[in-house]
Amino acid sequence: GENVEQHPSTLSVQEGDSAVIKCTYSDSASNYFPWYKQELGKGPQLIIDIRSNVGEKKDQRIAVTLNKTAKHFSLHITETQPEDSAVYFCAAKPPGYSTLTFGKGTMLLVSP
C-alpha cells in the first residue's frame, strides 16, 4: 500500500517568515495530494490540494508543489502569522481508492 513520510515533525518560525513542510510518497500511481490543518481542539480541515496533472497550486499565502518524478510534494506558507500555528498533515490517494494515507504530521509554531 501507499506510504507517506512527512518532515519535519516540528517547525518553529518567527512571524513573517516562510515555512516549508515536505512529504514523500511511495506509490507512483497516487494522483491526489491534500494538505489538512488541525487547530487545537478541532478535527483536521482541508486547506489545499493538488492533483497529479498539476505541478503547483496557490491560494493566497499557501502553495503546494508536486514533483511526480521524485515522488514528493511540499506545502509552502509565506508571511506566517500566529494563527498559522497548528498541526499540518499531508496525504496521498492512489486512483480507485476511497481512502487517504496520511503523513505523521508537522507541528508548526509561529512566534510573534
Added chain:
Amino acid sequence: DVKVTQSSRYLVKRTGEKVFLECVQDMDHENMFWYRQDPGLGLRLIYFSYDVKMKEKGDIPEGYSVSREKKERFSLILESASTNQTSMYLCASSSDPQTVYEQYFGPGTRLTVT
C-alpha cells in the same frame, strides 16, 4: 456547511468495558471513516464504510468493530476496552470518491481507558 458530529468530546472508561463512539454527518455522504490519532503516529485508519451495512478494514482494525445501519451514522465499537486504546478518535465523511475526495472531520473524542 458540512457538519460531522461525535457523541462525546471526552470519555473515560474502565478496562474490559464495551465502548461505543458515535458519529453523525448531515451531508448525505457515502463514505465514512474512523481514525485514531496518537502523538508521533499521525492519523491511522481503523475502519471505513462506503455504504450502509458495508465496512472495510483499515490499517489498524484489531480490537475494534463498526456498525453502519443508517447512511448518516457510523459507530465505532471497542468490544473490550484496553489501556492501549487510550487515544483521540476522529470520524470523517466524504462524498462520491470518483470526483470529490475531501474528507470532513468531526472534532474528535478523547478516550481514556483506565
